[in-house]
Amino acid sequence: MRILFLSYWGLHDGLTTSTVFPHLRLLHQRPDVEAIRLITIERGADAQAELPFDPGFPAPKISFEPLRSRPSRNVLLNKIEDFTRFPQEVVRQVREFRPDFILARGAPAGALAYLVWQKTRLPFYVESFEPHADYMLESGVWRRYDPRYLFQRHWEKRQKQLAAGLMPVAENYRRQLISEGVPAGRIATVPCSVDAEAFAFDEAARSRVRRQLGFAPDSVVGIYVGKFGSIYYDEEAFAVFRAAADHFGPAFRLIILTPDPLPAVQRKLAAVGLTGQAFVTKAAHTEVPSYLSAADFAFATIKPAPCRLFCSAIKIGEYWASGLPVLLPPGVGDDSDIAEAEAGGAVFDLSQPASLPASLLRLEAMLRQPGLRAQVQQLALRHRSLAQAQTAYETLLPAS
Template identity: 45%
Template sequence: MKILFLGYWSANEGLSVSTIYPHLQVLAAFPFVDRIFYCSIERESTLPAFSIQLPKVSHIPLHSPPQQNVILNKVNDFILFPKKLNTIIAQEHIDLLICRGAPAGILGHLVHLYTKIPYWVESFEPHAAYMLESGVWPKWDLRYLIEHFGESAQLRTATAIMPVAEGYRSVLISKAVPEEKLMTLPCTVDVDYFGFRETTRRQVRAALGLADQAVCGIYVGKFGGLYYDEEAFEIFRLSRQLIPNFHLIILSPQPAEEIRKKLMDVGFQENEFFVDGKPHHEIPLYLHAADFAYALYRPSPSKKYLSPIKIGEYWAAGLPVMLSEGVGDETEIIAAGKGGVLFTMKSVQTALKEMRKVVEAVSKSDYKELAIKYRGRRHIAQVYEKAFALTAAKPSSDIYLQTK
């Protein structure tokens, strides 16, 4: 069998490294999979070198020439890329298309209409709703309309749909999407790679100048859009105020100087924080130095259908999470007394006081067990096995999928 795996990000982006590469590795381990062609979308003028080395996997970058207008860029994607994908499918005799995320799934739908190839959409979330509710896209923005109608189309034509949250699977079933094609697959993590190491903790804390009694919070990711921005820095201010010997680590791709200025504007001294942008493979070092982590999502109704990979990474590293209430299946897990503390902007002070108790009371190994149970890599192979069986039972008119 030959598989084309389509991502919607650059091959070297953190999301690709953390969520696509592991899936390619699992696919390559199936004995009936002969070759995998991984297509990334590259928007910079120079194409990156592909760093992953896996048997059976070949990288085919799809270059998206930058347009003056982001809407024109989106339209160009959906005109140009289906033609390129159709050509690859014909030349390489592809049997199955796997799309990572609903934006990539729109391309999968368009390709399916032309080739009749079966396709899956994993990490299927209500992306259009996220962007609308977060104020990133207005309701009549062409990007919103394309995504909204594209998600509906995928639910009709994809062979397998893999939402990341069980709550969203239930919603889709209530909307008459066939239950057998819906397979929940959360964003998984390499628990051993992120697993807590005391030696690393001591080394990194020493390098950062942290005293033994310092309580360190860590935030990994961006500010704004789906996440809190100014509110996040108010939460950091209250953390400094309420937690003795507090120190903050921020690892973000956004400009470090801007983040440092915002921290100092809310009262931080230069020796009370560390801000930098680190590649994904270095993040565990800093997680080990921390005592708890922040997951600061801007609340909206559709956030309950998220599966933030960073929560799995935090748990694997032995960290309780301060999580915005209403995010993913994790809200129910934490509400049941496991994994951290929930908060709203009205309850930040109460949540921080509770976090102080949690940090002192719970063993790091307990959080690792949560990561294994809810975010372990075994979930990928288990769901793929079901999807392969379903796809083999429903061959397209042009291409018959065989699991030798």
């Protein structure tokens, strides 16, 4: 079996490290897989740079060929140019590599796979399939008559019709796809998987990081990992951090790991009076587990929207794998319901003023429970295991 694996993210993107590489490893370990060609889309500085491929495991079956976006001051024109040029480049790689099918990671990558299918009729599968166009619309990033929205929505419709298999990240979306007429036999739910062992709680790392940051052993530490804005709360997130600080008092400390410009984040912390209680840095993915071990709970400040029911945030799986209960809004994939039903965190709704203080009270009660971290880690094992991806591959991918 020869697989062309198409990622919409760049080689150095955190989502590639956290979501693409583990799945490549699963496929690489299969004896019926002869070769894998990884294609990423590189933008910005990486589009012009040398990109040595190192997935973190021996990968003799995997070759790497990036698609390099041309620099442009106009984002819209740049994306249009990408979707006219990249399909031709992928078709060239198809002819050279001779894959049996394309496995696309995410609906934007699935759009490219569909455009290649138009020219080659090469079967394609889409994992991490989500309603990306509606995400961007409901988050205010795209407008209803933005060409990016119109094209992506059309391409998602064609993926539903023509993909040999779809792997949505939430049971909520699997049910929605079936209601839209997609045959159930072509769908397998695969939430964003995490390596529970790599993210497991480490007492030594907890002590070391707290000591390095000057946090006392009895500090109550919240952590946030990720960006601000777009599909995530921005100023509202800092208001949530402030509410947590007010609730837990002087013992509260905050860790923020973000790719965003650090001075901008520091200014937002200063605006809510949290400069002295917070530590902000950009951390490599391999460093994240140690910071999670240093924390007591986590924030997942994802903007509520109707289509958010169909998402699966990798950060929530990583939080749970470290044993951290999560403070999150309602309607975040399957996770908000899991958090409430299985004591994986507390749900708050900013449209209801009393909701956040109540959720902080529930969270505080959880933190007093003995054995909480081990209990929460079981959620990652039950709901975010790589075994779900392995089962989906066995169910949907063609037999060799």
